[in-house]
Amino acid sequence: MRSENAMNANDQWKQNTSDPLGLGGLDIIEPDYDGWQQIESALVSHQKHRQWQRVGGWLAVAASLVLVLGISLRNTGNEPSMQLHGDGFATQSTETASLDVKDNINALIGLSQNMEEQVKKLRQKTGSMPAESAIYVAELEDLIAQVDHELSLEPNSVDLWGQRVNLMLDLAWLYQQQWQIDYGHMASL
Amino acid sequence: MTLDELTLAAARRGDMRACERIYRKFHAQAFTVAVRICNSRELAQDVTQEAFISAFKRLKQYRGDSPFWGWLRRVVVNHAISALRKLPRHDAYELEDHMSPQQGDQTAMGNCMDLEQALVQLCDEDRMVVWLHDVEGYKHHEIAAMVGKTESYSKTRLNRARKKLRELISETDTLLPRKVGLNANA
Numbered sequence: 001m002r003s004e005n006a007m008n009a010n011d012q013w014k015q016n017t018s019d020p021l022g023l024g025g026l027d028i029i030e031p032d033y034d035g036w037q038q039i040e041s042a043l044v045s046h047q048k049h050r051q052w053q054r055v056g057g058w059l060a061v062a063a064s065l066v067l068v069l070g071i072s073l074r075n076t077g078n079e080p081s082m083q084l085h086g087d088g089f090a091t092q093s094t095e096t097a098s099l100d101v102k103d104n105i106n107a108l109i110g111l112s113q114n115m116e117e118q119v120k121k122l123r124q125k126t127g128s129m130p131a132e133s134a135i136y137v138a139e140l141e142d143l144i145a146q147v148d149h150e151l152s153l154e155p156n157s158v159d160l161w162g163q164r165v166n167l168m169l170d171l172a173w174l175y176q177q178q179w180q181i182d183y184g185h186m187a188s189l
Numbered sequence: 190m191t192l193d194e195l196t197l198a199a200a201r202r203g204d205m206r207a208c209e210r211i212y213r214k215f216h217a218q219a220f221t222v223a224v225r226i227c228n229s230r231e232l233a234q235d236v237t238q239e240a241f242i243s244a245f246k247r248l249k250q251y252r253g254d255s256p257f258w259g260w261l262r263r264v265v266v267n268h269a270i271s272a273l274r275k276l277p278r279h280d281a282y283e284l285e286d287h288m289s290p291q292q293g294d295q296t297a298m299g300n301c302m303d304l305e306q307a308l309v310q311l312c313d314e315d316r317m318v319v320w321l322h323d324v325e326g327y328k329h330h331e332i333a334a335m336v337g338k339t340e341s342y343s344k345t346r347l348n349r350a351r352k353k354l355r356e357l358i359s360e361t362d363t364l365l366p367r368k369v370g371l372n373a374n375a
Contacts, residue, residue, distance in 0.1 A: 019323040
């Protein structure tokens with residue numbers, strides 16, 4: 001009982017020194033508005049923006065990969081010149097070169113498939129396009145169809161797979177630009 | 190007021206329902222802190238909105254080692270201080286209609302209202318310091334860091350604010366019987 005009194009006195013003393021005027025006893029001020037809708041829309045556009053930043057980052061990675069593949073392909077193309085040094089060595093270098101080409105084709109096919117999915121998602125999320133962009137998209141899609149036709153005749157052509165990936169990158173870039181315009185309009189509302 | 194881990198985890202993942210639950214739970218408290226610092230409902234509304242948006246965007250930075258309200262309150266206070274800094278000087282002394290003293294109201298609202306009225310009559314800096322120290326429990330060094338001043342600035346402001354509040358309350362107390370008397374005679 002005594003210690004309880006002492007504690008109460010202590011609490012009272014603390015209360016008096018930290019809030020001597022009793023400001024903490026003032027009522028909570030109830031807001032007369034509901035700001036959730038505004039907050040939600042701000043958060044949703046923030047999330048979308050971050051998603052697209054990630055897509056942009058992914059595209060940059062894909063572009064870098066294409067560049068690296070291009071350089072490695074160019075180096076692979078130089079390999080057969082080593083045949084001059086002798087028969088045994090020449091055979092070995094040709095085998096290495098053909099293995100590299102196969103790896104590169106597989107990498108390009110994988111990249112092309114990923115780009116395909118990425119473009120599909122971008123197409124779904126992007127709103128209507130201005131006529132000029134729509135024409136450009138149609139041209140790119142025609143070119144992709146043409147490359148696909150050539151690939152059906154020559155499926156192991158590194159050049160053709162490289163072209164396909166580059167065209168897909170162009171298409172994705174176009175959709176992303178359109179989305180950024182849409183996003184800008186939305187943010188300004 | 191605590192926040193359950195599930196809601197917090199969902200909000201961190203970007204779940205809007207969880208964010209809304211957090212908003213509904215802390216909205217009034219956050220708004221109160223903003224009004225007490227800004228002395229304006231309109232400005233406090235903007236501050237609260239910005240603070241919630243900012244808090245939800247940075248939710249991953251909340252480590253969970255202290256109460257959530259303490260973290261959120263800090264965000265609100267920072268936004269409120271920043272909003273006050275942007276105000277032209279003359280706006281800071283304007284009183285809000287809903288808080289300005291009105292004849293006859295005092296008897297109904299009692300001492301609490303006296304304190305409320307006294308509080309809105311303080312200058313921005315005094316009111317902010319006394320509220321942050323006495324009600325929100327911030328230490329002088331924390332207040333000093335938040336406003337970018339020294340500890341002695343915070344101590345001086347606190348003493349001045351308390352003194353002014355006491356004076357204002359005692360003035361109200363001496364005026365009150367006269368008003369009641371007038372009403373009684375009428």
